[in-house]
Amino acid sequence: MADPTPDTAENAGTPRWVKVSGTIVIVLVLLVVAMLLSGHGPGRHMPGGHLPPPSATEGTVGDHAPPRGWPGMIMTPRLRKFMLAAHVTSSVGLLGAVAGFLVLAIAGLISQDAQIVRAAYPAMDLIARFVIVPLAFAALLIGLVQSLGTKWGLFRHYWVLAKLVLTALDAIVLLPQMQLIGYMADVAADTTLSGSYLREARMTLVAHAGGGLLVLLVPMALSVYKPRGRTRYGWRKLQERRAPLVQ
Numbered sequence: 001m002a003d004p005t006p007d008t009a010e011n012a013g014t015p016r017w018v019k020v021s022g023t024i025v026i027v028l029v030l031l032v033v034a035m036l037l038s039g040h041g042p043g044r045h046m047p048g049g050h051l052p053p054p055s056a057t058e059g060t061v062g063d064h065a066p067p068r069g070w071p072g073m074i075m076t077p078r079l080r081k082f083m084l085a086a087h088v089t090s091s092v093g094l095l096g097a098v099a100g101f102l103v104l105a106i107a108g109l110i111s112q113d114a115q116i117v118r119a120a121y122p123a124m125d126l127i128a129r130f131v132i133v134p135l136a137f138a139a140l141l142i143g144l145v146q147s148l149g150t151k152w153g154l155f156r157h158y159w160v161l162a163k164l165v166l167t168a169l170d171a172i173v174l175l176p177q178m179q180l181i182g183y184m185a186d187v188a189a190d191t192t193l194s195g196s197y198l199r200e201a202r203m204t205l206v207a208h209a210g211g212g213l214l215v216l217l218v219p220m221a222l223s224v225y226k227p228r229g230r231t232r233y234g235w236r237k238l239q240e241r242r243a244p245l246v247q
Helices: 016-037 077-110 114-149 158-190 199-225 232-246
Strands: none
Touching: 077 114, 077 199, 114 158, 158 199
């Protein structure tokens, strides 16, 4: 017998809470970007001064320890630390939530205990709605603010771009799965999931959770190691900064 599909009017289309959450995040991102680009971000009244000459190691070690007064560094040290703490908290929390979701998905797929299976999917729905989705958007938003408000920039280093793409990819892949997660939670509350019943959908949740966990580990490693490598835009900005110093 073919697996049933969520074809009711209630399950059709994107849930309203997803649209509202996405709209709020987009508005916050636009407000932060507008504030930073208009020069009204924190630290705009910090004293300026001439930049020290670039060191001989700039571009290698200098990528990780730039001189004070970097033009793109508009955040105060205190705010940078706060944003770093928020980013680490949201990223690590997201990693742990996805790991817990994966354990529940595996239990729902292979457990022989009907009570465990019935309890797993409602728990997955709660974790996804109230932990994974908020933390995914928080990590993406805070990462954008950090990149725009610190020396790293958004398009200057390949590792920053890679983190942005992977984090956004996780969020993009996650949202369509919310409908399936909610559907499985409803089915588990009404029936007993056993054997091959909805097995393909259950395997899909395991695969997506496992893939999402692996994808999240890559940005974590990039944040720690910060591999060298500037984009063309990054090199052009570096040369523009050096130009007045050699005249």
